[in-house]
Structure formats: structure tokens, C-alpha cells
Amino acid sequence: MTEISYRLPQRRVLSTALPGPRSQELAARRKAAVAAGVGSTAPVYAADADGGVIVDVDGNSLIDLAAGIAVTNVGASHPKVVAAVRDQIERFAHTCFMVTPYEAYIQVCEELSALTPGDHEKRSVLFNSGAEAVENAIKVARLATGRTAVVAFDHAYHGRTNLTMALTAKSMPYKSHFGPFAPEVYRMPMSYPFRDGGLDGVAAAREAISRIEKQIGADSVAAIIIEPIQGEGGFIVPAAGFLPTLVEWARANGVVFIADEVQTGFARTGEWFACDHEGVVPDIITMAKGIAGGMPLSAITGRADLLDAVHAGGLGGTYGGNPVACAAALAAIEAIRDHDLPARAKHIGEVAMARFTALAQEIPAIGDVRGRGAMLALEFVRPGTTEPDAALTAAIAKRCLEQGVITLTCGTFGNVIRLLPPLVISDELLDEALTVLCTAIGDLAN
Template sequence: MTEISYRIPQQRVLRTALPGPRSQELAVRRKAAVAAGVGSTAPVYTADADGGVIVDVDGNALIDLAAGIAVTSVGASHPKVIAAIKDQAERFTHTCFMVAPYEGYIEVAEQLAALTPGDHEKRSVLFNSGAEAVENAIKVARLATGRPAVVAFDHAYHGRTNLTMALTAKSMPYKQNFGPFAPEVYRMPMSYPFRDGGQDGASAAREAITRIEKQIGATSVAAIIIEPIQGEGGFIVPAPGFLPALADWARANGVVFIADEVQTGFARTGDWFACAHEGVVPDIITMAKGIAGGMPLSAITGRADLLDAVHPGGLGGTYGGNPVACAAALAAIDAIREHDLNARARRIGEIALTRFRALAQQVPAIGEVRGRGAMLALEFVRPGGTEPDAALTAAIAARCLEQGVLTLTCGTFGNVIRLLPPLVIGEDLLNEALDVLCTAIGDLTA
């Protein structure tokens, strides 16, 4: 990886207990002003961030293993991204592409056509959030096929809007008391090797396909939507062959196959997109998070015949493809190429998985170590079985935070530690963070 000049020293520094006094003051102000329904992983408040480090308002420097949930893959303030934002903001911040269009939007669409799997003719539309991208992918599929039904999967997460909540599997906190939800969404079993007895991908796909055909009927299905590696559901990596079998069935039955790569995209798994690992070419791919170096931007890219089937004005939004966000995206894509962050993600995976697999041999509470590239997970269970241990998982994450390492939890059962470090994180800093995590696991399972 080519060197990056950082503004902030890439080291962990603890000046106060966490949260420090300034963060505690902000927590009081927050309680009086911010809705209680907005949660935060950490009780510390950010003042600055760069590379693999977040500095809080009390001067503590934390090692970042979250990257804003896989957003700041090129670092929180990559020089190229910052320069592009400044340059664009000095010229214009908004005209609305639907009113007075601009070149940056077109350039991003051209890049997405080149980067996404498949050499077919493609079209793109830009939005603001992952949920918007998913909603619009479903809109396109339903219009293009004239069919109503959408198939999603156990443990899936696709967003917090009404339709995407319907697609999302986990009730609390995402769906509890927010219904009724959008209709014609059907849930099928996911390949989850740790919890389905190690069922192979082809068998798991046959089970899902049989249920689709029996419970819905292939001619009623507009789309299958699936995360190639599930995110909030627990970083579940399906067994090899599961995704290709679903994609083949969809193609044979005129069903639109949508790969939700909001979290897995843009080098996170060691390739530009996770579906490429098994040679899957989706009809539509949804993107966000790592696309623009921290700026709000999302996209759908898909077969030209599908997206061009929509009437003019049927897709869009006031802020979709904002010019500053587009400039940031072009710079972030350039940075991924310059630093070869696909290779860097693979290297992060090698380092972490080697350590975690060795640790799992000594710690029965680690049910499974899994992941690909820099999208990594440890699933914790009661020793001797597969019963989830959410309390241990939360305690490990809390201990890491006390020691200045920011991690995330996830999973349908709340029992997974997930790691999403910035892809530019240095190996010394990464290993220091892993030292803290492995020590916390050892101490809390002794």
C-alpha cells in the first residue's frame, strides 16, 4: 500500500477514563435535545479522526475497528477525498441533478458501470442512503417484471424505511412496533453454516428455492434480494454455491437478482464487490457506505433494460447524487485503486483470522470465526453448544472500549463481535487493537 500522510498520530492514547468529562457533558446536552430512539455504540464524542484513529473531545485517541460501519474505508479524512470536497464545495454545493445536471453524477455512474460485476450494458441512479438504494432497486424490479413478490432471507438487514424494514429480519430494534409493513415480502432460509449443521450451499439453495416455488410461485416473484455476506445479521458467510444457485434460478425464471452490497462493497471483502468472489453477476447491485469516503451517497447499478424500463421522473430525489458527494466518491474510488485496498483488505483478513482461529482453539466460547477480507466476525456461545451468549459479547465490546479500541456487535442473537477497520489501518495499529480484543476475550472467558 502506498504511504498516506496522516494529520493525527496513528497511536492509541488514553488521557481519561472513558467517557471523559467533556463527553459526559455532551451526553447531558444530548439527552435534552436528541430523540431517545437514536442510539450510539460508544459514549465518547468525536473531535477528530484520521486513518485508523478517532480522537474524542477529551483528547483520547481510540483505535477504530468500525469505520463508521464500513463507511470510511479509505480513512476518515483521506487527503484526496478532502481535497475533492473542498474543490467542489467552492464551485457549487447543489443544483439538483433533476433540475440542472452536472458531470460528476455522470462520472460516478461511468465508474460504477466499470467496477460492478458483468460486462453487460448498465445504467445507474444515485441516491443518499442504503435504504433508498434498496427501495429503488425493488421499484425497478417490480415495474420491469410486472410482478409483486419480493424474496428476502433470514437474518437479513436492508434498512429502516417501511419497505426495507419489511425486508429486514430482526425485530428489535429495527421493526418493533413500527408496523404494519409493506406487503408481498416473503422470507426464506439463509445458508448459515454454523447454525444449519454445515449444510452445503447447493442443498441450502434447493431448500430455499423449493419454498419459493411452493409458497409463492416463480411467476409471481419480481426479485430476490440478498446480502452476499450478511451484515447486521451476524456477518454470515453463506456456504459456497448458495449464491450462484439462487442467481441461476432467478435468471431461469425471469426473477431480478439483487445483490445488496451496501456494507460489502468497495473493497471491504478483498474485491470490489463480494458477489464477485463466486462469479455471481447480479441484475441489480445496491451500494452505499464505502462509496464516498464518508459523504452521504448511494447507488443502484443494473442491467440497462431493467433501469431504462422506468418512465422519466420515476427515479430520483432532491439530494440524490449531490455534487459534493459525487466528487468525494470519485476521489475515494481513486484512493482505493492507488492504495490497492482490495489487497489490503485481504491482508487484514489474513492477520486477524490467523489470530482468531488460534484463539478459538483455546476459548470454547468462540463458536465460530468467520469473514472475508476486512469484514470479520467472532460468534460467541455458551461452551459446549451453540446457545448464543449476548452478555459475554457485550462485555467484550465494553472492555475493548475501556482500553481504547472501538468495536461493534451484531447478529440476530446479539452474540457477534464484528470488525470493520478502515482499510488503510497500519499493521502495527491493527495488531495492537487485536491484542486488546484477544486479551479481553481471554480475561472474560477465563
Template sequence: MVSTEREFPASALPELDHRLPQRRTLVTDLPGPRSQALTVRRKAVVAAGVGSSLPIYAADADGGVLLDVDGNSLIDLGSGIAVTGVGASHPKVVAALAEQAAHFTHTCFMVTPYEGYVRVAEQLCALTPGEFDKRTVLFNSGAEAVENAVKVARLATGRPAVVAFDHAYHGRTNLTMALTAKSMPYKANFGPFAPEIYRMPMSYPYRDAADLTGEQAARRAISQIETQIGADSLAALIIEPIQGEGGFIVPAPGFLPTLLHWAREHGVVFIADEVQTGFARTGAWFATEHEQLEPDLVTMAKGIAGGMPLAAVTGRADLLDRVHAGGLGGTYGGNPVACAAALATLEVMRELDLPARARAIESIAVPLLRDLAAETGVIGDVRGRGAMLAIELVRPGTSTPDPLLTKAVAAEAFSRGVLLLTCGTYGNVIRLLPPLVIGADLLTDGIGVLAAVLRDLTSRP
């Protein structure tokens, strides 16, 4: 039986002070009566196409816990899909929001600019990988950042085609749906999509041939690009350095560097979509740092501003400065309140050394998950980096995806007070995205619940 009683050094994940008690507490069945009442109200006014993973309604959140309207305290292993790395209500972020809002909430940077936007751009130019002159432009969402990165690449190269990869997720706008691989629920019946988007095979070590190296997987994709598109027609390659919605797929070593080298040789813009992997999530500021990559453009959002809507494209000045004045921007892009939140969030990340905390989360969680894999026989793969971790659930003795078990695990863990997210092209991946400020006790309790649930579900006849 897997135990969560392993000894971890206290320095690995030191406890932090939080406003809410950092413990799992259930005072009603889930969902409780107030959440049920809100669901009735919701159905009368909210479009059915807006889904929610859980049938509870949030009232408060802090550190690694989420408090619902019925007073239940759940362990948050989702962070609003990798957004609240510093927690959902860090006092420095809250104070920065309030201070900025007391002065002005909006002018539109394209009309009357302000220092906060400039300061965020300065920090992103300094933080993102690459020893070259950079520029930054701010937006509202990850999809918007991706769409604008593609615009920049097409304008700068004068070429139309863009390559994305199997299992990719890049957003829900028309262009980013075209880049996204998975049909349901993201693309089904929403077409036609933007043209000149091509999909190439990804490096997926668990499902690739055992002897396929990262470089060989990249050469496989490159061969198809050269045959089907031609380098002279290709504006950009866009790729998540660790795929998110597609299943937290970490490509084999050498895959990304080989693609980047080929792109540089052929004048193709290499876009790293770090929307989910950025801002300390993988144990480095950006996931491309793990292989010392210097992307031409980096797209960012999610963890950038402590939960406020903000996104960015940062990259080579010679690319971004090619765009004519007025060609980039948007009414709310780089909103002053969101910029204030981002500056405070980055300050907290540095003060608490959140890349190191993400690595500590990995050092605690991965051994427990590997023990669980050995015990249950239904975990085909344990993977990820930092606090972006996943288990891929399969039928015993096979690599056949088991989406029904995955759904059941997430549902049962919720009933016991742990918020888990699923993902994967085949719907068979449990992903762990705890806030980077979570404590070791809460983290191990959450993983202990996951272990107990998986044990209970797989031991039934």
C-alpha cells in the same frame, strides 16, 4: 495464551502516512468530562430513539484512529459501520470536497445536471460485476437504494412479490424494514409494513447441518418459494452476499450461484445488496466477485464516498431503462459534493489497491482470531472475508449464543481504547470493520486488546 507477536511480512500491510499519530492513547477515563457534558446536552435535545454505541464524542479521525473531545485516541475497528474505508479524513477526499463546495453545493440533478454525477455513474457501470450494458442512478442512503431497486424490479417484471432471507438487514424505511429480518430495534412497533415481502431460509454454515451444502441450502429456499409464492408472482430476490447486521454470515459455496441460476431461468431479478460489502471491503471490489456472480442489480452506499451520503443502484440497462422519466431520483440524490467525494475515494482505492489491503488484513487477523478461539473455547466461529470479519461468541462447549458476553467484551474493549461493533440475530457476534488504510501495528494492537479482554472475562469464576 494467544500472542499478537506473529511475524507478518511488511509488504502485507505497508504503513501509510497519516495526519494523526496511529496509536492508542487514553488520557482520561472513558467517557471523559467533555463527553459527559455533551451527553447531558444531548439528552435535552436529541430524540431518545437515536442510539449510540459509545458514550464518547468524536473530535477528529484519521487512518485507523478516532480522537475524542477529551483527547483520547481509540483504535477504530468499526469504520462508521464500513463507511470510512479510506479513512475518515483522507486528504484527497477532503480536497475534492472543498473544491466542489467552492463552486456549487447543489442544483438538483433532476433540474440542472452536472458532470460529477455522470462520472460517478460511468465508474460504477465499469466497476460492478457483469459484462452487459448497464445504467446507474444515485441516491442518498443504502435503504433508499434498496427501495428503488425493488421499485425497478416490480415495474420491469410486472410482478409484486419480493423474497428476502433470514438474518437479512436492508434498512429502516417502511419497505426495507419489511425486508429486514430482525425485530428489535429495527422493526418493533413500527408496522404495518409493506406487503408482498416473503422470507426464506439462509445458508448459515455454522448453524446449518454439517452435511448441508450451499446448493442444497439454495434448493431448500427455492422449494419454499415455488410452493408458497410461485415464480410467476416473484419480482426479485434480494440478498447480501455476506450478511451484515445479521451476523457477517458467509453463505456456503454454491448457495448464491444456485439462487442466481434459478432466478435467471424464471425471469426473477437478482438484487445483490452490496451496501456493506462493496468497495474493496471483502478483498474484491464487490463481494459477488468471489463467486463470479453477475447480479441484475447491485445496491451500494457506505464505502462509496469516504463518509459523504451517497448511494447507488447499478445494473442491467434493460431493467433500469424501463422506468418512465421522473420515476427515479430525489432532490439530493447524487449531490455534487458527495459525487466529488466518491470520485476521489475511488481514486484513492485504486492508488492504494485497497482490495489487496483488505486481503492483507484478513491474512493478519484471521490466524490471531483462530488462535483466540482455540484458547478460550467461547468462539464458535471465525468468519468473513477481507476486512469484514467476525467472531461468534457461544457458551463453552455448545453453540448456544452468548449475547451477554458479547456485550461485555465490546464494553471492556472500549474502556481500554478499542472501538468494536456487535451484530447478529442473536446479539452474539463481534464484527471487525477496520479502515482499509489501517496499519499492521495498530490492527494487531486492537486484536490484542480484544484477546486480552476475552481472556480476562472468560477466566473469571
């Protein structure tokens, strides 16, 4: 493993109260220019970022436990990615792969064939966003099977376009008043060990399968789509056996199994993909976020017979697989290998889980501690119950930000703190951030 070096000092520095005066100026300008429907977690404006820190326009250096929502796994300005982007942009920024193709697109697809689960023959297509990847995965499944119904799950998040809003479970802020939505989407119960009465994974899957067969009929289902670990829904890790049982049923019934690894992919969970933890081989896998070190790129990779069933021109897009984004992706993949970031993610998880597990013994408001690798969550409840405590969760996130640590909240009930640190964060910075978080929990939850 190559040593991780940093361009910026890896330390927390609070030069002003947050937000500082320059961030406040930008907030005022934003209000007059940016649509109110675009929200931001932190009211500070970034000027620089590297490793595990984000430096704002007022000179404050904040510890980043968000990674741009699992995007900057290799850091926000990894030197390999920077060099690759600079080299490509000096040659050409765009030709459109559908007009004049280029090698980098092919190279990314070759890498995805090698990295994604399964040793079957594969094909890939590149797009711009996770939602776009999901939409196209559904298109492929419907065309290849000749069926229309799609099964999604409680607590799912798959995007904000019309079809992906239909797949997404949570109404506010993602779906409310934006309908009508795409038809033929059916929602089934998810394995949620903290909230489903201790149902084991196989039994939970059989319950979902029973409902599919009764409410839809297996021969009408084109695809099952699921996040192997749910993201926005609360970092829900399904019980062991849930995913393999769904896959087994899908295979037996000609249903395309789509793993949405937009948030979980590219070393985030301690493996290249979260499916690898249970040996699950999806028919199609969707990817984005961590794929390109911060550049906009997404992909679907799947069985060759499925993707090659689509007629020429049926897949693509003007910017899909942009050459600069492809160059960034190749560099990011190289950096993940060089630094052995799957192992690094496991280490981050072990360090954090040890502290969270101990803290949960002292704080009754911590209902559940869960996650894999560097995809970690704390679910907060009213002590002695499973009643969600969204107010406490928001207060903890706010206190952390005041202390210079950026965290994210999530969950169907808004009661989960999720941690997605860059995988290149130093041990010292991680320890400091965890101390700030644990102190905030101790102060506010007692």
C-alpha cells in the same frame, strides 16, 4: 500502490477514563435535545479522525475497528476526499441533478458501470442512503417484471424505512412496533454454516428455492434480494454455491437478482464487491457506505434494460447524487485504486483470522470465526453448545472500549463481535487493537 500517509498520530492514547468529562457534558446536552430512539455504540464524542484512529473531545485517541459501520474504508479524512470536497463546495453545493445536471454524477455512474460485476450494458441512479437504494432497486424490479413478490432471507438487514423494514429480519430494535409493513415480502432460510447443520450451499439454496416455488410461485416473484455476506445479521458468509444456485434459478425464471452490497462493497471483503468472490453477476446491485469516503451517497447499478424500463421522472430525488458527494466518491474510488485497498483488505483479514483461529482453539466460547477480507466476525456461545451468549459479547465490546478500542456487536442473537477497520489502518495499530480484543476475550471468556 501508493504509500498511505496519516495526518494524525496513529496511536492509542487514554488521557481520561471513558467517557471523559467533555463527552459527559455532551451526553447531558444530547439527552435534552436528541431523540432517545437514536442510539450510539460508544459514549465518547469525536473531535477528529484519520487513518485508524478517532480522537475524542477529551483528547483520547481510540483505535477504530468500526469505520463508521464500513463507511470510512479510505479513512475518515483522506486527503484526496478532503481536497475534492473542498474544491466542489467552493464552486456549488447543489443544483439538483433533475433540474440542472452536472458532470460528476455522470462520472460516478461511469465508474460504477466499470467496477460492478459483469460486462453487460449497465445504467445507474444515485441516491442518499442504503435504504433508499434498496427501495429503488425493488421499484425497478417490480416495474420491469410486472410482478410484486419479493424474497428476502433470514438474518437479513436492508434498512429502516417502511419497505426495508419489511425486508429486514430482526425485530428489535429495527422493526418492533413500527408496523404495519409493506406487503408482498417473503422470507426464506439463509445458508448459515455454523447453524444449519453443515448443509452445503447448493442444498441450502435448493431448500430456499423449493419454499419459494411452493409458497409464492416463481411467476409471482419480482426479485430476490440478498446480502452476499450478511451484515447486521451476524456477518454470515453463505456456504459456497448458495449464491450461484440462487442466481441460476432467478435467471431461469425471469426473477431479478438484487445483491445488497451496501456494507460489503468498495474493497471491504478483499474484492471490489463481495459478489466477485464467487463470480456472481447480479441484475441490480445496491451500494452506499464505503462509496464516498464518509459523504452521504448511494447507488443502484443494473442491467440497462431493467433501469431504462422506468418512465422519466420515476427515479430520482432532490439530493440524490449531490455534487459534493459525487466529488467525494470519485476521490474515494481513486484512493482505493491508488492504495490497492482490495489487497489491503485481504492482508487485514489474513492477519486477524490467524489470531482468531488460534484463539478459538483455546476459548470454547468462540463458536465460530468467519468473514472475508476486512469484514470479520467472532460468534460467542455457551461452551459446548450453539446457544448464543449475548452477555459475554457485550462485555467484551465494553472492555475493548474501556481500553480504547472501538468494536461493534451484531447478529440476530446479539452474540457476534464484528470488525470493520478502515482499510488504511496501519499494521502496528491493527496488531495493537487485535491484542486488546484477544486479551479481553481471554479474560472474560475463561
